[in-house]
Amino acid sequence: MKNGSIVMKLLVLLMFSLHRSSAGTHSYQYIITGVRGIDFPEYTEVGIVDGEQINYYDSNIRRTIPKADWMKKVDYPDYWNINTLNSQANQERFEVDLPIIMRFFNRTEGVHTWQEMYGCELDDDGTVRGHMQYGYNGEDFLSFDLNTITWTAANAKAVIIKNKWDPNVGYYKLKEHYLKIDCVEWIKKYLSYSRETLEREVPPEVFVFHKHFPSPEVVCHATSFYPRGLLMFWQKDGEEVHEDVEIRETLPNQDGSFQKRAILRVSSEELKEHRYTCVVQHISLEKETVQTVPDPVGVSVGTRTIVGAVVAVAALVGVGVGVLILKKKKSGFGAVPVNPNT
Structure with a gap:
């Protein structure tokens, strides 16, 4: 099957539906994707606050850029350069990991994705929830259990990786600290910059x-x-x-x-x-x-045509945000931003 036909069948929006923040809940998450076998950047990162994309990085532009106007207010020292350096380091890691996973599954041809999604939610009453997940080809692979500081495997192949990762307790204690504390602090910082935008109410x-x-x-x-x-x-x-x-x-x-x-x-x-x-x-x-x-x-036929055209345009505007999902299943995290300039 040609890549173009795969894209047409699998073009589905998900990025902003991965976590539906309810009233009184704020969320911050990162979606990282390595992809092979398709005409898109091999590595992408997207940051999302309360369902709104705030920044973007990919292996073509090799820098982190703001995607929300209010992100330009961030006054954290050297924020954009630090994020760019972190993303470049993550890209190098993913460039090593994806071929290993592909060989692990004995699949080296076709379209393949190796994905990570992590972040946190903060309720108005102070309740904090953190999550970190990995997926292969759009299907659940491993998820991090914050209570036991161990990994939960979604299939038999993942059990092998889980057994290799679980002993590294010290490293995942740092991950726990980030998800429960640092991530929440970033939510608070971003909300201070974006309150006017993210807390607005616009009727449908x-x-x-x-x-x-x-x-x-x-x-x-x-x-x-x-x-x-x-x-x-x-x-x-x-x-x-x-x-x-x-x-x-x-x-x-x-x-x-x-x-x-x-x-x-x-x-x-x-x-x-x-x-x-x-x-x-x-x-x-x-x-x-x-x-x-x-x-x-x-x-009248004219009225039906006009209304249909308006809604069709509205739907295309939604697609303009640009997310390619490869085989969304279960929690199905797997967003590949298509164009950093959309």
């Missing part, structure tokens, strides 16, 4: 339209909202509907806001006999937004 714009009329699918699309936490569901004559409903993942827009959609499969006859509505709830709204499904007979 909501559209309901028929997909590819006269298809039985009706789409409820909410976009341009912030923060990312949003609840949407369908109702039939005022009662919540669960059958023939698909709730899609929340996706990022290029401006830092988010979008989400819920798809309902319903016949034209049902639409004529019953009142279907899409209900959207968000922290920015004083009361929930309710949109009624338009009469398919009363919607």
Whole structure:
């Protein structure tokens, strides 16, 4: 299979859906990816605070750059040079590790990824949670247990690596200190720089339209909202509907806001006999937004085309953030930023 066709099938957004920070919770995480066999940078790093990308590094540009405007306020001494040097050192380590893992699995051809995701969450009540995970080809491989300071293996191959890594207790005590203390301090620092941006509340714009009329699918699309936490569901004559409903993942827009959609499969006859509505709830709204499904007979072709085009553009804007996911499974961490200039 050609790389281009692999990319088309596996292009899925995940970066900002890896950790969904709820109200009263703040998060900071790093996603590191080494990749072989595809036309993308062989090594990338992405820093994320509360679902927003804050910096970026890859093996082509070989420097760490800001991706959020408020990151330019960081006054930590020599912050960007230190991060660049750390990333370059990490890149050298990954360039050694990935070929070893590939040989370990007896796979040297095709597309392969060796990934690390680590970070922490801080609740308003002071509760701290840390995590560190490794994945191979988008599947869980090893995860770090902060309680026992040991690794948990996801498969038989990972057990071999776990047994090699577990004895190095001193090194992983340092990792524990970072995840429980240093990482949390960075959350606090970043929030002090970004409070105006990350704590804003922007209400969603909501559209309901028929997909590819006269298809039985009706789409409820909410976009341009912030923060990312949003609840949407369908109702039939005022009662919540669960059958023939698909709730899609929340996706990022290029401006830092988010979008989400819920798809309902319903016949034209049902639409004529019953009142279907899409209900959207968000922290920015004083009361929930309710949109009624338009009469398919009363919607002109021109209107359907315009609304469909607007939503298609909104979806493409989300893709513009650029994350390539290779075989997302289970927790499925595995983000490969496509373009540092997006």
